[in-house]
Amino acid sequence: MTLQEALLKLRDQVVLGPDELPGSWYNIRADFPGDFPQPREPENGPSRLEFLSKVLVKKCLEQETSTERWITIPEPVRDLYRQAGRPRPLYRARRLEKYLNTPARLYYKREDLSPTGSHKVNTALAQAYYAAEEGLEGVSTETGAGQWGSALAYAASLLGLKCVVFWVRSVYDWKPDRRALMRLYGARVLASPSSETSVGRELLAKNPDQPGSLGIAVSEGLEYAERNKGYAYCLGSVLNHVLIHQSIIGLETMKQFEMIGQNPDLMIGCLGGGSNFGGFILPFAGEVLKGKRQCKFLAAQSSSAPNLVKGEYRYDYGDHAEKTPLLKMYTLGHQTDMVPIKADGLRYHAAAPFISFLRHLGHVEAVAYPADERDVFEAARTFVQVEGFLPAPESSYAIRAAIDQALECKWKNQEKVIAFNISGHGFLDLAAYQEKLKF
Ligand SMILES: Cc1ncc(COP(=O)(O)O)c(C=O)c1O
The missing domain is CATH 3.40.50.1100 (Rossmann fold)
Known part of the structure; x- marks a missing residue:
């Protein structure tokens, strides 16, 4: 190992230069085994x-x-990505590791460093x-x-x-x-x-x-x-093209792990419709499908909308008024009432077809946290006080899950590498923090 490589290994911020921005998005569809279920027309009504x-x-x-x-990725879009601050850093959560006293190595991707606050x-x-x-x-x-x-x-x-x-x-x-x-x-x-x-x-x-x-x-x-x-x-989640665009997150993360000679054993993201989770994990999941890597994927959800945890894998509409085609997804039903939560970005009835298919194949696990959100906001408070960055309420679900996993590593004395995605910042969500944490 050269001195430079040794220093890189120690680095707590893994940073890519503007020239290292990926030139293409990744489409996992090319690597799915068997037939990926196609959208369908319903029996009645217009096409x-x-x-x-x-x-x-x-x-x-x-x-x-x-x-x-x-x-x-068209060159003008790559320029816009750079203008928006891409590539984004991957941080080692060394302070959180110490606070939790865990043998796990924790890393988080900084999608919160975006002009409007999210991925x-x-x-x-x-x-x-x-x-x-x-x-x-x-x-x-x-x-x-x-x-x-x-x-x-x-x-x-x-x-x-x-x-x-x-x-x-x-x-x-x-x-x-x-x-x-x-x-x-x-x-x-x-x-x-x-x-x-x-x-x-x-x-x-x-x-x-x-x-x-x-x-x-x-x-x-x-x-x-x-x-x-x-x-x-324009839709902000669920559809295949949205997850394809978001793959920029995972492609950068993959390069960053290569730079420090590490491989994540577990990747965690919060999941509403699936765009940040998908963007983060899909390039890695593609390699798992091809037998080129081993990694587990965990989606953190709310019990208000536990589409992967409690939903059925079947055809359903993407919207309330049945305007979209039927998509094969883990769904709670497109007209199901879901209690309002502060992390409202997670309150969607179904998970993206790409993620649902991966779950169906057994590659995605999911956990749902109670709709009172207390545990989740407490995890965010820990993160703010130890790492110093304010996550969006949605991202706090990923933090909760990462902390729970890191604590499990502590009880079992396991040295796993755990990566989680901070999908956004919470600077415009402080009212929710005050209400939930009562300060
Ligand atoms: C910061 C943030 N994270 C996560 C989500 C959940 O959406 P998705 O599952 O598409 O990433 C949202 C949705 O609005 C969000 O604003």
Whole structure:
């Protein structure tokens, strides 16, 4: 081992230079064994596949069904990634290891270092770039935590597009600062259900206090794009092309582990629809599928929406109003009520088809934490006080799971390498911290 290699091994921040940014996204579909279940039409009603092809950005639709293993990232998107601070560092959580007194080695990926506060920027920039290339005027979307809405508002602003965001009402009401951020980027932001769409009006007529859900907001975003010429609908999670764009996280992480001569034994991410978890693990899972590496994958969820833990693997809609095709997913049912939680980005009824298929093959494990979120916010407090960084409430689920796993290593005296993804920061979520931790 050279001196330089030895020093690298000791490094607690593993940093890639701008020139080391990956040139392609990874599509795990090319490495799936057997037949990956295709989207289906429901028995009744109009063609949902045709509908989707009308409202999605064309290039995203093409990537949705692609079986190519590597998809070249357009140079302007790579420049935008660099502008947004990519590649992002991988940190060794040496202080947390010491605090927990665990023999496990803990590493975390810093997606919180993003302009709007989360990993969602990785696909927002790609989708907005393709929408602008197509000559569109604007994009519409849904948002739960508000992170995806902010990311798309930001990307649309950089690419000269208009942006309309339907935001789950129960969250819209208590995050005025994030609302302000989206508006600062020039987006139009509506509480969902809204009176802007027929889906929203119908739900409001039944219950004016309807708190909304991601499934409802997706329906509204889709309807908006359908009715407004020059608009395309962009989705922040679940679909294959979104997870493909997010693979940038895992590809960088793989290079970073190579640099320090380590291999993760276990990778952990929080999971709502599956985009940060997928982005983080898919390049590694592809190698596991090919027998080139051994690694386990653990998704951290909320008991409010335990789609992987309690859901059934079957065909279901991606939205409340049944506008999308049927996708084969672990699902709780597309019209299931889910109690509001502070980590609202995790409150989605189903897990992405890519992740669901991997779970079905036995490669993904999942844990769901109680909907009162006490344990999860306590884990976040520990992380803030020991490592110093403020995670998004959603990311705190990954931290909780990583701490639990590190403690298990302590009881069993195991020296595992555990990697977890900090999908976002919590600077616009301090009200949730105050409420949950009572300070
Ligand atoms: C910071 C953060 N992490 C995680 C998620 C969950 O989404 P996904 O499962 O698609 O990563 C969200 C969703 O809004 C989020 O804002």
